[in-house]
Amino acid sequence: MEHFSLPALSRVVISGGTHGNEMTGVYVVREMAKNKVDKIGSASRTTVLSNPEAVKVCRRYIDKDLNRCFTDALLSATLTPSSPYEIKRAHELNALFGPKGSPQAVDILCDIHNTTANMGMCFIFYRFDWITLHIFKYIQSKASFGPVRAIQFDTPLPEAYSLEAVAKHGFTLEVGPQPTGVIRADIYNMVMEALDLIMDWLEKFNSGRTFEGGEVEAFCKTNALDYPRDPTTDDITAAVHPQLQDNDFKLLRPGDPIFQSFNGETVKYEGEEAYPFFVNECAYYEKKIAFQLARKISISLPSISVTKD
Numbered sequence: 331m332e333h334f335s336l337p338a339l340s341r342v343v344i345s346g347g348t349h350g351n352e353m354t355g356v357y358v359v360r361e362m363a364k365n366k367v368d369k370i371g372s373a374s375r376t377t378v379l380s381n382p383e384a385v386k387v388c389r390r391y392i393d394k395d396l397n398r399c400f401t402d403a404l405l406s407a408t409l410t411p412s413s414p415y416e417i418k419r420a421h422e423l424n425a426l427f428g429p430k431g432s433p434q435a436v437d438i439l440c441d442i443h444n445t446t447a448n449m450g451m452c453f454i455f456y457r458f459d460w461i462t463l464h465i466f467k468y469i470q471s472k473a474s475f476g477p478v479r480a481i482q483f484d485t486p487l488p489e490a491y492s493l494e495a496v497a498k499h500g501f502t503l504e505v506g507p508q509p510t511g512v513i514r515a516d517i518y519n520m521v522m523e524a525l526d527l528i529m530d531w532l533e534k535f536n537s538g539r540t541f542e543g544g545e546v547e548a549f550c551k552t553n554a555l556d557y558p559r560d561p562t563t564d565d566i567t568a569a570v571h572p573q574l575q576d577n578d579f580k581l582l583r584p585g586d587p588i589f590q591s592f593n594g595e596t597v598k599y600e601g602e603e604a605y606p607f608f609v610n611e612c613a614y615y616e617k618k619i620a621f622q623l624a625r626k627i628s629i630s631l632p633s634i635s636v637t638k639d
C-alpha cells in the first residue's frame with residue numbers, strides 16, 4: 331500500500347447558506363459565529379454565510395444559482411454593475427478563500443447543504459482527493475448516525491462549478507431529507523457532530539498521526555433523468571413512483587417502476603443497473619432532473635501523514 335506525506339492543514343472554512351433556503355448550514359454558521367472560536371488546535375476555522383441576500387428572503391438564490399458560479403470562465407468574467415448578484419458574490423468568495431487553483435487558497439472548505447431527498451449524509455467532491463477521502467472515512471467510522479456516503483462528480487477543475495472548488499481540499503456535506511425553509515434538530519445534530527469530527531481529524535493529522543489506507547466505496551455520478559413532460563406545455567406529466575420515492579442509493583434495475591403518470595400509468599426504467607440519488611429533489615425541478623444516477627466504485631486509499639519539516 332502506498333504512503334503519501336502531505337503538507338499540514340491550517341486554514342479551514344465552514345460555509346452555509348450557499349442556497350439561502352437550506353437551513354442547517356444557515357443555523358450552524360450563525361451558531362459557530364456566536365461562539366467566536368477561530369482557532370481550534372493547530373488550525374484556524376472561519377465561518378461564512380455564502381449567500382446572505384438569499385438567506386434574508388429564504389430563497390435558493392436571488393438572480394442565479396450561486397453554487398453554479400465557480401467555473402473558471404465565470405470567475406474570470408469581467409463584472410459590471412448589472413452582473414447577477416451571485417456572480418458578484420462568487421468573485422468575492424473566490425478572493426476571500428481562493429483564488430481557485432492557487433497556492434493561496436484555503437486548505438479545507440466544507441460547504442453545508444440540505445436536500446429534500448432521503449440521502450442521509452453525503453460527502454460530495456470532484457476529485458479523488460486523499461485528504462477529503464480520509465476525512466470521509468474517519469467520519470464514516472466514528473459518526474453516531476448513519477449512513478454516510480461519498481459521491482464523486484467527475485468534473486475537471488476548470489469546469490467545477492460549486493463553492494468548495496475554490497479550496498485546495500473542498501467538499502459539500504449534503505444532508506437530508508429536510509424540506510427547504512425548515513430546520514430539523516436531528517439533521518442539525520448530525521452536521522455539528524460531523525464538523526467536530528473534521529476538526530478532530532485535522533488535529534490528529536497535523537500532530538503527526540498516520541492514517542492507514544484501505545478501500546472506500548463511492549458513488550460516481552453517471553447521468554440524470556428528467557420527469558416525463560408534456561411536449562407542448564413542458565409541464566411534468568408524472569411524479570416519482572412510490573417504489574422509488576425515498577429509496578435513494580437502492581439499486582435500480584431495468585423494468586423497475588420510476589414514475590407514476592397522473593392518469594395512473596407506471597413508467598419503467600430502461601437503462602442499465604444504477605444507483606439513484608437526489609430522488610425528487612425540490613430544487614432540481616427547474617433543472618429538469620427527477621433523479622441522478624451513479625455507479626458504485628471502490629477507491630484504494632493510500633495511507634497518509636503530515637510532512638515533517
Ligand SMILES: [Zn+2]
Nearest residue numbers: 349352443444
Ligand atoms: Zn444546496
